[in-house]
Amino acid sequence: MLSIDDLTGGYGTAPVLRHLSLGLQRGELAALIGPNGSGKSTLLRAITGRVRSSAGTIRLFGRPLAVWPVAELARRVAVVAQEEPVPFTFRVDEVVAMGRSPHLKRFQREREGDREAVRRAMERAGVRVLADRPFSELSGGERQRVILARALAQEPALLLLDEPTSHLDIGHQVEVLDLLAGLCHAGGMTVLAVLHDLNLASLYAPRLILLDRGQVVADGPPSQVLAAPVLERVYGTRVILGRHPAAEAPAVHLLPLRAAGVPAPGNGLPGEGTA
Secondary structure (H helix, E strand, C coil), X not given: CEEEEEEEEEECCEEEEXXXXXXXXXXXXXXXXXXCCCCHHHHHHHHCCCCCEEEEXXXXXXXXXXXXXXXXXXXXXXXXCCCCCCCCCCEHHHHHHHHHHHHCCCCCCCCHXXXXXXXXXXXXXXXXXXXXXXXXXXXXXXXXXXXXXXXXXXXXXXXXXXXXXXXXXXXXXXXXXXXHHHHHHCCCCEEEEECCCHHHHHHHCCEEEEEECCEEEEEECHHHHCCHHHHHHHHCCCEEEEECCCCCCEEEEECCCCCCCXXXXXXXXXXXXXX
């Protein structure tokens, strides 16, 4: 579905992404992780053509990105960005309905199928109760879920999300990530999400892609990618790796930099292992 080969690009003359290669299959859920400035958001923008590449290729559904008409690409790929300012005072249901725009011809009115897609998206994102509220009056977490609903209303094959849980409380984080996992497993949607919370990424994403300085430094299941020496080198902080108490997923424990009596990286703590 998505193939990136030896991609270099960014903003101006300084490349953010350097010789980056990866691919995604239909129905796959993958999380992009890495420190600030590692190129995660830039990669999402590159996949949608918003960032120019100076070398390498991006292919979507077997076709080079450059040959995709904008409207056709919008019907297949949806994006949930970190910040999505919505102009004017639209109601929530109107914002979500904007996700149907790529499926409508110019001046064409919404059809019953479009209205049903909007209702279904609001229900999935848990914002049906907000339908009549002005978007401008919502909290940050509510806005984030509305923008997710707008993306779901597009009914895309590929969904790109930049920190979709950043403004959400833990209850809504679980709801959103459960929803994304379900869309992949049952609906065949492909999801690539930037996540800063390594433990959420480990719990929900079967595949983690770790970026550092615009390059892929680790790619695979959480048990392979979340290795203490790699995380300490990339993030510049000390960690100890344990296990989630109720799931087959590694858990990353942070260590205060000035904690007294903390063992050196690699020595572990009683009852836990390092990797």
